Amino acid sequence: MEASIDKTRHNDRRCIATGEALPPGALALRFVRGPGGAVVPDLRGSLPGRGAWIGASRARLVGAARKKAFSRAFKAPTEVPAEPDAFADQVESLLRDQALRALGLARRAGVLHVGFEAVRERASKLSAYLTPLDASPDGVSKVKGRLAAAGQVPHIVLPVESDVLSGAIGELGAVHLGLARGGPASSALKAVRLWTAFHVES
Template identity: 40%
Template sequence: MTAPATRIRNATTTAASGSRQRRCIASGRRFDPAQLVRFVLSPDGAVLADVGGRLPGRGMWLEARREAVELALSKQSFARAAKRQVQVEPDLADRVEGLLAGRCLEGLGLARRAGQAVTGFERVRVALQTSEVAILLAAADAAADGRRKLTALARAMIGGCPEVALFSRSELSLALGRENVVHAALLPGGLADRLALDVDRLAGFRLWDGRMCNDFGTQSGAQ
């Protein structure tokens, strides 16, 4: 069984703790905006996911979990919040997952171009030994032995760091501009901070083989 990856949320959402909390329209609970996904209505009343928080219009917020979106659909929460008829696609949770994944992979590309990402097992190992690493990344199908070695080295050298295993090799390779990327690492900085928040939200939506991912890539119920 693959060792559980470190949760990022507890360590990073405090960075946004000064933000005013928002209410999830499905559950009624209040959360930091970093733990939510914002939705707006298009001019014709279609519900749009605004994962970057930039679209105009009055925001409607849901906890960043697939179950929260499904609950909102079953309770007609968007229509209630908007106080009007709305158009909601039945695959909205899948669409949110795709948007969040795209945002994460875009962030990895930015980190590569900024010189804040390293790829390959040996380069990651050297980075852990010689500099501070903010986030470890491993392909979802990476060998457990390689992940264990880098996790152990991170604990020994820097006291551990968050580990993300939500992306396939092809996704990592395309985002990082290298072939067959299995292991990578992000160095500390604003891009790593942004990725930490985005993958935390993505973890609430991503499915592998029909099962939810927990702790950034460890499948619930996996043995």
């Protein structure tokens, strides 16, 4: 990777696809230029070198790849390692794996609560309510009713089935999940939000 310090990590970040300013906390993906001149996703924002940022959107990533925005951002010929749509698929797979891994860690840390009653009982202490694609609408409605009474808790639908989610967190019947506030839960929520934002834009 390029060894220079990336001064855009914390300020003056702009989406290379749209030119839009990306304030701290914005859902965005960072990419760096690898030693061979290929684009490398840096989902954790920790790789050295100049970073190129794109708002968490599949359409933006595909557009940037097609319009050679990475070469302009890095001021050097830069290759996307696959056809634009295939590259977007690769990035979404990485985001999915990162989010599911983070949820597994959150469960082991005791900050991800699983089960209909467990989520309802902690309604006032949650940062987010998560469900898989195959969650029962009736059950979701009942949980959201309790959450509404306790305050504003966002409901995020994860783009996977419950069996995949169960495997990721190591617990059967992962249908209703509640993330606590702060600590390890914050990292998991950020990973989930990046993944779902990118997926929704697909």
